Amino acid sequence: MQQSLEVRSAAPNRFLGTLKLVGSAPPSAKFGMVIVAIYALVALLAPLLAPYGEVEVVSRVPFEPWSANHLLGTDQLGRDFLSRLIFGARNSISIALLTTAISFVIGCLLGVFAALVGGIVDQVISRLVDALMSVPDLIFTLMVLSIFGSSVLNLILIIAVLTSTRFYRIARAAALNVASLDFVEHAKVRGESLLWIAVNEVFPNILPLILSELGMRFCFIFLNIAALSFLGVGIQPPTAEWGSMVRDNAALINMGDITPLIPAAAIAFLAIAVNFVVDWLLNRASGLNDDA
Numbered sequence: 001m002q003q004s005l006e007v008r009s010a011a012p013n014r015f016l017g018t019l020k021l022v023g024s025a026p027p028s029a030k031f032g033m034v035i036v037a038i039y040a041l042v043a044l045l046a047p048l049l050a051p052y053g054e055v056e057v058v059s060r061v062p063f064e065p066w067s068a069n070h071l072l073g074t075d076q077l078g079r080d081f082l083s084r085l086i087f088g089a090r091n092s093i094s095i096a097l098l099t100t101a102i103s104f105v106i107g108c109l110l111g112v113f114a115a116l117v118g119g120i121v122d123q124v125i126s127r128l129v130d131a132l133m134s135v136p137d138l139i140f141t142l143m144v145l146s147i148f149g150s151s152v153l154n155l156i157l158i159i160a161v162l163t164s165t166r167f168y169r170i171a172r173a174a175a176l177n178v179a180s181l182d183f184v185e186h187a188k189v190r191g192e193s194l195l196w197i198a199v200n201e202v203f204p205n206i207l208p209l210i211l212s213e214l215g216m217r218f219c220f221i222f223l224n225i226a227a228l229s230f231l232g233v234g235i236q237p238p239t240a241e242w243g244s245m246v247r248d249n250a251a252l253i254n255m256g257d258i259t260p261l262i263p264a265a266a267i268a269f270l271a272i273a274v275n276f277v278v279d280w281l282l283n284r285a286s287g288l289n290d291d292a
Contacts, residue, residue, distance in 0.1 A: 032276030050083040088240040096222040102160035107167025115175035174206035215278035
């Protein structure tokens with residue numbers, strides 16, 4: 001009974017601690033968190049917010065100007081541009097989040113495993129990672145997608161594997177530092193398994209550093225997916241994606257219409273907002289004060 005009361009009282013304390021932490025953030029980080037929250041809500045509520053369907057053709061006139069019925073006009077096929085923009089938020093952000101999560105798991109698990117095992121296993125994994133990192137990501141992704149096809153699954157797996165090399169480097173370096181400490185050596189002497197040491201001793205001590213990298217990697221993955229879609233090898237039509245929306249409606253720029261720039265601005269705005277939050281987290285983790 002006493003234990004259940006302690007658990008109940010701990011939840012409000014954690015919530016208040018989170019609110020206090022957010023309240024102590026600098027204005028730039030608060031601005032970034034607000035923007036990220038707005039993007040998240042738009043992505044989650046896309047079917048409710050969009051006035052039309054994602055692939056619904058609502059006009060026989062391609063590139064129809066802005067009007068009361070179509071606030072941002074229509075695209076080259078007569079689909080409502082605002083609806084495509086809203087659904088594009090859901091598709092772009094969800095795919096980037098899933099890719100980031102997969103790369104995070106792969107890189108961290110391999111990095112900690114290599115650091116704890118050491119020896120030839122560490123050398124083999126590290127050399128394979130060096131080989132992957134020596135090839136430019138965009139060129140390698142384009143080559144693999146041209147061979148296996150531009151499906152969403154292939155896109156996620158390829159980018160996740162390439163990005164996991166960055167998580168591997170950071171996790172391995174941090175885990176090597178932790179593995180040399182006394183409490184890890186004591187756990188080995190007690191006969192604890194590598195899994196137990198990784199979960200209970202290593203991961204809790206390297207997690208803050210890796211989580212800071214997580215936000216930066218999300219930005220890179222998000223921009224990478226948008227660039228690939230702009231080149232025509234990323235998320236394929238009719239799925240709405242901001243990079244492909246810029247490409248498909250680029251002809252409007254020659255007519256003095258700024259509509260194609262709106263998805264580009266949405267991409268840049270989210271990347272900047274996430275960087276504001278990540279910079280604050282990095283400064284906080286390093287013990288620096290940032291009042292900007």
